[in-house]
Amino acid sequence: MMRPFVLALSCSVALVACGDATPSDAGLDANAQPSSDASASADAAPSAQDASPSVATDATSRADAEPAPAPSGEVGPIECPARPAPTLDATGLPLLESNPGAPVALYLDFNGGTYGSSSGPRNYSGYNRPGSSSATFDATEQADIVRSWEHVTRYYAMFDVNVTTSDDVRRASNAWGWILVTEDASGGSASLDGIGRNANAKAYCGAASVRDADRSRRIAHELGHNFTLEHSGVWEGSTFYKWEDWPAWDRVYGPIMGGGGEGRRNGWARGRHEGDPNTEQDEIRIIRDRIVAAGGRGDGWHADDFATATPARLCASATGPTRSGVIERFGDEDSFWLDWSGGTVTIATSAPEVSSAIVEGDVMQGANRLGGFDQPLSLPRGVYVLRVRSRGDYTELGAYSLRVVPQ
């Protein structure tokens, strides 16, 4: 699909069209593919850094001096605060930040404004559902924006970036990516190098991506181009297929840079890319390097949310103790207390909507591993430590949840 719409970009920068259009084309992306959807998990909560009580006694080492059992009040589930309602600006726009102070902001412009186009500056609408005033954001639009921001935050969960809806936050940042989400376009487009201190958006995305089954993947995709990423996919002879165009794609893992909205998990890839049939594109490495270069500090990884050596407490909930976290990098391990009353239990893992994480872990007592997750375990009353990590595949970083499920 072609429309006479381009953002004004600094003159020498390549535009990348993201759909069926040819790579040199500044046209818009093909429509996003439908995909199935799961419910969102909303219980992200700040980590509790507890004093570490000693772990309960180990039945196999009874002859040794036994450490005192941990007082249950220090290891049991706690009431985790719900995420506060976002601050709204005068038009009702939720002002959101995922990682305040990060070296690079990713600014999602939901309220439009004057941008360059192929026919000169013009005003572009922001996000607006049909029938709603375009001057304000109603409750449904606010919910859409919060969910979109949450999705983009999950796509970028491993990186030291601050996903924000606030232009003030962008301007106060060292460097930024900047994408316009507009009702005046479909598809999207981005320059192949747009992270910095640019005075204009370097990417745009049709607002339908927020509402439809694409789940804002296209926003992450266009910003990925700004981090210099090419489309990911498969070369067959001299023909390149984006993942979503490749007939043999399994529809399970949907690479962000390969289209891939049909995938049940959406994340980054390390593999073949459109720019060169003979080299690999290590997308996580490239984004991290760009964060360091543009943001001027850090190593590009998001800080760890839960320490390995200091278990955090689970959150109380009506459906059992639970906690959400992020495996931010290869080798990260998060740990939590399990204060168990005895009996058969399963430590159930899941990934929130759009997260590509697949985690596994250990149920530990002292140095003894008593079992893993997602299987029933018979455990005597005691205090245990749950250690969570990704299974190790490149695609398995990201946000996860644990839940203690008595059998």
Ligand SMILES: [Ca+2]
């Ligand atoms: Ca509106």
Ligand SMILES: [Ca+2]
């Ligand atoms: Ca972590």
Ligand SMILES: [Zn+2]
């Ligand atoms: Zn693209």
